[in-house]
Amino acid sequence: MTTPRQTVTATQTATIKAHLMTGAPISKWDSYERYQITCLAQRVHELRRAGVKIQGKSVTKNGKRFELYWIEEKDRV
Numbered sequence: 640m641t642t643p644r645q646t647v648t649a650t651q652t653a654t655i656k657a658h659l660m661t662g663a664p665i666s667k668w669d670s671y672e673r674y675q676i677t678c679l680a681q682r683v684h685e686l687r688r689a690g691v692k693i694q695g696k697s698v699t700k701n702g703k704r705f706e707l708y709w710i711e712e713k714d715r716v
Contacts, residue, residue, distance in 0.1 A: 648685075655682045656691060664709040666698075683708050 641649075654674050658665055670679040687693055692714040698707045 648682075651676050651678075652682050652685050655679065656686055659686075659691075659693065659708065659710045660715050662710070662712065662715065664707050666705050666707050668705065679708070680706065 651674070655665065655670065655676065658670075658673075665679065667677075667679045670676040670682075676682065683693055683695070691710065693708050693710055695706050695708045698705055
């Protein structure tokens with residue numbers, strides 16, 4: 640039996656994967672603004688653990704530092 644929390648986590652993970660599979664990058668701000676997902680790093684970790692090849696890099700913009708994630712075109716299947 641799945642709990643409501645497991646269902647939400649699975650849905651959030653699927654949402655982030657679907658976004659990345661379009662070729663668009665995503666940051667924590669993007670994930671919150673578009674999908675109301677506040678724990679992007681955890682969802683990315685889960686996807687990586689499941690075998691999704693997600694790239695990431697630290698970006699500084701306007702004095703703010705954040706992580707940007709994406710999937711290379713060759714890895715989108």
